[in-house]
Amino acid sequence: MxxxxxxxxxxxxxxxxxxxxxxxxxxxxxxxxxTVAAVGIGIALSAVLTAAxxxxxxxxxxxxxxxxxxxxxxxxxxxxxxxxYTGLTIWTAVIPxxxxxxxxxxxxxxxxxxxxxxxxxxxxxxxxxxxVRRVLGVELPVAAPYIITGIRIATVSTVGLVTVAAIIxxxxxxxxxxxxxxxxxxxxxxxxxxxxxxxxxxLDLVIQMVGRLVTPWTxxxxx
Amino acid sequence: xxxxxxxxxxxxxxxxxVDITDQPLTELRRGIGYVIQQxxxxxxxxxxxxxxxxxxxxxxxxxxIAERVAELAELVGLAPELLDRYPDELSGGQQQRVxxxxxxAADPPVLLMDEPFGAVDPIVRGRLQDxxxxxxxxxxxxxxxxxxxxxxxxxxxxxxxxxxxxxxLEQFDTPDAMLAEPTSxxxxxxxxxxxxxxxxxxxxxxxxxxxxxxxxxVDASIQTARAVIAEHGTEWLGxxxxxxxxxxxxxxxxxxxxxxxxxxxxxxxxxxGPDSTLRNAMELIMASNTSxxxxxxxxxxxxxxxxxxxxxxxxxxxxxxxxxxxxxxSEGADRSDRSDP
Numbered sequence: 001m002x003x004x005x006x007x008x009x010x011x012x013x014x015x016x017x018x019x020x021x022x023x024x025x026x027x028x029x030x031x032x033x034x035t036v037a038a039v040g041i042g043i044a045l046s047a048v049l050t051a052a053x054x055x056x057x058x059x060x061x062x063x064x065x066x067x068x069x070x071x072x073x074x075x076x077x078x079x080x081x082x083x084x085y086t087g088l089t090i091w092t093a094v095i096p097x098x099x100x101x102x103x104x105x106x107x108x109x110x111x112x113x114x115x116x117x118x119x120x121x122x123x124x125x126x127x128x129x130x131x132v133r134r135v136l137g138v139e140l141p142v143a144a145p146y147i148i149t150g151i152r153i154a155t156v157s158t159v160g161l162v163t164v165a166a167i168i169x170x171x172x173x174x175x176x177x178x179x180x181x182x183x184x185x186x187x188x189x190x191x192x193x194x195x196x197x198x199x200x201x202x203l204d205l206v207i208q209m210v211g212r213l214v215t216p217w218t219x220x221x222x223x
Numbered sequence: 224x225x226x227x228x229x230x231x232x233x234x235x236x237x238x239x240x241v242d243i244t245d246q247p248l249t250e251l252r253r254g255i256g257y258v259i260q261q262x263x264x265x266x267x268x269x270x271x272x273x274x275x276x277x278x279x280x281x282x283x284x285x286x287x288i289a290e291r292v293a294e295l296a297e298l299v300g301l302a303p304e305l306l307d308r309y310p311d312e313l314s315g316g317q318q319q320r321v322x323x324x325x326x327x328a329a330d331p332p333v334l335l336m337d338e339p340f341g342a343v344d345p346i347v348r349g350r351l352q353d354x355x356x357x358x359x360x361x362x363x364x365x366x367x368x369x370x371x372x373x374x375x376x377x378x379x380x381x382x383x384x385x386x387x388x389x390x391x392l393e394q395f396d397t398p399d400a401m402l403a404e405p406t407s408x409x410x411x412x413x414x415x416x417x418x419x420x421x422x423x424x425x426x427x428x429x430x431x432x433x434x435x436x437x438x439x440x441v442d443a444s445i446q447t448a449r450a451v452i453a454e455h456g457t458e459w460l461g462x463x464x465x466x467x468x469x470x471x472x473x474x475x476x477x478x479x480x481x482x483x484x485x486x487x488x489x490x491x492x493x494x495x496g497p498d499s500t501l502r503n504a505m506e507l508i509m510a511s512n513t514s515x516x517x518x519x520x521x522x523x524x525x526x527x528x529x530x531x532x533x534x535x536x537x538x539x540x541x542x543x544x545x546x547x548x549x550x551x552x553s554e555g556a557d558r559s560d561r562s563d564p
Contacts, residue, residue, distance in 0.1 A: 123263030126226055126335075127277050127325070128252030141267040217267050217309040 016187045024176065028195055031172025034162045035203070037094050039155050042101030046150075049102070050109040060110075067103040075100070075164045083168060093170035097161055101154040108150025112143030145218055148211035152204055159200040163192070173199070225335055225367060226255045238333055253277050256326030256334040256364070260341040262318045264310035270321050271306040277329040295324040298361065300354065316347040323355070327362065336368040340375065352378055373414050377402065377421055385410055399425045403540035422537055423502035428495055431536045433518055433526025437461060441469065441483045448483060459512070461527070462488055468517050468524040494519040495528075501536070504528050 017024065049067075052059045078096040086092045116139045124134040140147075166174030173192040180189025212219065225236055227248060236243045243251055264273050274295055275288045283291070296303060299320040310318055319339065326334055339355075340348040352375065359366065370376055376383045377398040385393045385401065387409055394406045402418040402425070405411040414421070438461035439448050452460055452474055459471045462483055470488025480486055494517045495504055507516040508530055518525045 117261065117263065119259055119261035119263035120265060121263075122228070122259060123257065124265070125228060126252060126255075126257035126259070127280070128249040128254075129276070129280060130249055133280070138265055138267075142265070144267075215267070217311065 011186050012190050013187045016191065020188070024191065024195070027173050027175055027192070028199070029172075030170070031159070031162050031174075031196065031199060034090070034093055034097060034165065034170065034172055035155065035158050035199075037090075038097030038158050038162075039101055039151065041094065041098045042105050042154060042158075043151065045098065046102055046105035046109055049106045050113065053106070053110050054113055063106060064103075067099075067106055070099045071103040073099075075161055076167060079165060079168045088169045090170060092168050093162070093165035097158055097165070100161060101158060104154045104157065105150045108146050108153070109143070112146030112150075113139055115146060116142045141215070144215050145211070148207060148215070152207045152211075155203050155207060156200045159196060159203060163196055225333075226252050226257060249280075253281060253329060254331050254333070256328075256331045258319075258322050258326045258334065258336040258339045260338040262310075262322040262342070264318055264321055264325070266310050269307050269309060270301070270313070273310065273321055274306075274324045274328055276325060281329055291328060292324075295327060298327070298358065299324045315343045316351060319343060319347075319351055320354075323358070327364075332365060334364045334366045336366060338369055338371065341370075348375075355379065374421070377414075377425065385413060397541060400540040403537070419537065420502075422540075423505060423533075424500050426501045426536065426541065427497065428499050428501065428504050428516075428518055428528060429497040430501075430541070431528055431532050433528060434532070436515060436527035436529075438463060438468070438524070438527065439483070440464075443483060445477060445480070445482065448477060452477075459515075460486075461515075461517070462486060463524045466523045468494060468519060471512070491517045496520065497525065501533050505530070505533060508533075 049059075049063050053063055073096075075096060078099070079092060082092045082095060086095065120138060120142060121134065124138045129137065162172050163174030163177055165172070166178045173196045176188040176192030176195075180186060180192065225238075225243065227243060231244070238255075264270075265276070268276075271289075271292050274292045278288045278291060292306065293303070295301075296306060301317065301320055301324065305313060305317065310321065313321065319342075322339070326336075340351050343351065356379065368376075368379060370379075380398050382395065383398055383401055384395045387393050393413075394401055394410045396404075396406075399422055401410065402414055402422045405414060405418075411418075437451050437455040437457040437459065439451050441462050441464045448460055458474050460474060460477070461471050462469050468491065470490045472486040472488050476486055489512075491511065493507055495507060497518060497520050504516045508514055508528070515527045515529055517527055
């Protein structure tokens with residue numbers, strides 16, 4: 001009986017990879033695009049919000065409040081709410097995905113800049129570095145480990161969330177999962193889920209490696 | 224406030240005759256070396272890059288920067304192999320040296336040091352203080368050094384400005400004058416009870432008028448020797464040979480000899496140079512049988528110093544600058560032996 005069922009509907013049919021490769025690769029690329037777009041816009045917005053928090057302290061509470069609330073909205077609901085306004089376009093997916101990155105990114109960015117020792121900032125000012133040079137040349141690199149961690153977490157969580165966007169017809173790998181669910185056909189579901197996990201791990205590794213390359217001083221400690 | 228990290232609300236600070244508020248902020252700061260307690264090295268830059276911060280901001284070319292960095296590393300005593308390391312790989316003392324090198328990089332006429340040795344242990348602190356004094360002999364900067372340690376102020380300062388709570392100036396004086404004549408109870412309490420002893424470190428034997436003492440040349444007659452002994456009312460007679468102090472003999476020993484060269488002389492515990500501190504002289508006096516410290520100037524007998532002379536010498540405080548090894552001060556002191564305008 002069990003053997004029969006397995007034969008009829010195995011967890012994965014490998015020939016699906018070959019037959020449907022166009023569809024799979026397209027979904028994978030779309031998944032990657034959505035992730036990069038959401039995280040990219042998220043980083044830009046978070047940079048502005050971080051600057052606001054650091055510069056105008058009163059903005060810290062409203063910004064953490066709003067990004068926190070955004071983060072709690074169930075993704076399915078947020079996609080649904082946006083459909084009447086942005087239709088079934090890519091923006092309907094990117095806007096909520098971006099919104100979810102903000103809490104993670106802003107929190108880490110702010111923590112990064114706050115981790116800059118006051119003495120370092122003092123020394124930079126005292127030696128006559130311009131404010132722009134101080135922020136870009138000193139504070140940003142010192143904050144980099146936190147910033148990179150934030151981007152890693154945001155990216156991994158976004159890769160997972162992108163699958164949900166399939167319900168509004170965007171979704172990348174989520175489409176395969178949805179397709180499998182509708183047809184009670186395991187193969188696309190498993191492939192979609194697996195590729196999503198692999199994509200998340202690969203991106204995480206890539207960002208981590210880039211991070212290590214740009215922060216060589218963090219790997220050396222006192223001899 | 225001198226580098227306008229805090230803006231003055233009233234009054235005027237001028238450097239080389241120019242009001243600091245009349246200069247562009249970055250330009251002003253690049254002209255003032257800045258050393259702070261926590262050092263504040265940039266953790267993401269190598270030691271060489273840290274030292275090169277201001278020259279780079281000033282747009283020096285690479286070659287000149289590299290040359291200057293190497294020069295400074297030698298000046299402050301940093302091994303060249305440390306230059307490619309990151310600050311976290313260095314000890315606290317080494318980091319502080321890098322901080323000083325970084326401040327000196329563009330050869331600013333003025334150096335601000337905000338509790339520069341507060342974060343290192345007492346042994347390293349003492350060494351860094353000595354290094355700063357030696358460094359100052361080479362670079363001759365105007366140094367404003369802030370400290371809470373009166374001993375550091377006395378040791379390093381040419382002049383000390385002692386500030387009370389709220390920035391009230393209590394006294395501005397040479398260390399010796401401040402220790403000798405504190406102008407208020409606050410100053411007196413702040414500098415501590417052993418201020419007389421502290422002064423001993425500040426003054427050198429050269430400040431005193433040496434005396435010939437009960438010392439005669441070996442060729443002198445026994446009668447002359449007896450006359451000298453009578454004059455000084457002493458139990459010991461010192462003998463020099465060709466202008467070099469040879470040793471002491473008890474007065475009673477004169478009875479057994481026909482000439483001074485027959486005396487069995489006891490060599491002195493040690494001899495002091497003119498630049499020894501009064502504290503060394505006092506130590507020597509305490510350790511010797513004769514209650515006298517022998518002073519030799521480049522080997523030649525220059526005179527003797529007794530406790531009474533040290534006491535007399537301390538009566539008048541030194542107010543002029545630029546002798547001995549003093550530098551800088553408590554709560555803002557400056558080292559003003561700079562001659563250029």
